[in-house]
Amino acid sequence: MPSRFLVVLDADSTLIRNEVIELMADEAGRGAEVAAATEAAMRGEVDFATSLRSRVEALRGVPVAAFDRVLSRIEPTPGVHALIDAVHARGGRVGVVSGGFHEILDTVAPGLGVDVWKANRLVAADGVLTGEVDGPIIDAEAKAVALRAWADDAGVPLSHTFAIGDGANDLKMMAVAGLGLAFNAKPAVRESADLVIGPLDLSAVIPLLPR
Secondary structure, eight states: OOOSEEEEEOTBTTTBSSOHHHHHHHHTTOHHHHHHHHHHHHTTSSOHHHHHHHHHHTTTTOBTTHHHHHHHHOOBOTTHHHHHHHHHHTTEEEEEEEEEEHHHHHHHHHHHTOSEEEEEEEEEETTEEEEEEESSOOOHHHHHHHHHHHHHHHTOOGGGEEEEEOSGGGHHHHHHSSEEEEESOOHHHHHHSSEEEOSSOGGGGGGGSOO
16 A cells, blocks of 8 residues: 655664764774764765775774664654654655664664664674675665655655755755755755754654645
């Protein structure tokens, strides 16, 4: 059965309050360094894929067991449960596409009621991370492709899609969507968005949803 509309969110600093790669870098004692690099990438000052590979390299040697510690630190963004419940109550579908990692999102997304999600995967060997990404990077173009594919699968015209993001790597999916919403966003994203959500509470999106 087709959905009435589709809402696609970024994960880090949007669906959740955290930047997962920074939490992972804390495990390697390189949190501050990676946080600065993440900020530059989110502002669009450096190429996202190049930056991500560099930041993931900083995770080399982190034990896979650290994922559980990182998961314990994840904080859902205020209003996320209300937003997802409202989307479902009105016949919509929720997707999350992330430049972060499946190793975390595979637990967080279903726990929040997300319908579909896509993210990067980390390479591990002998119980530790190798500092590499497995497969193509989920960058700005990949996010836009995911939104289009999920809309097609759900029978939703692009005019009935919403994209919610905070960083420069969200701009392409926001441009593709019927309505691109800047949330907790960097200046370039606020300038390009169709609408800026002021409160750091995702329930503020609910009045924009079809009834």
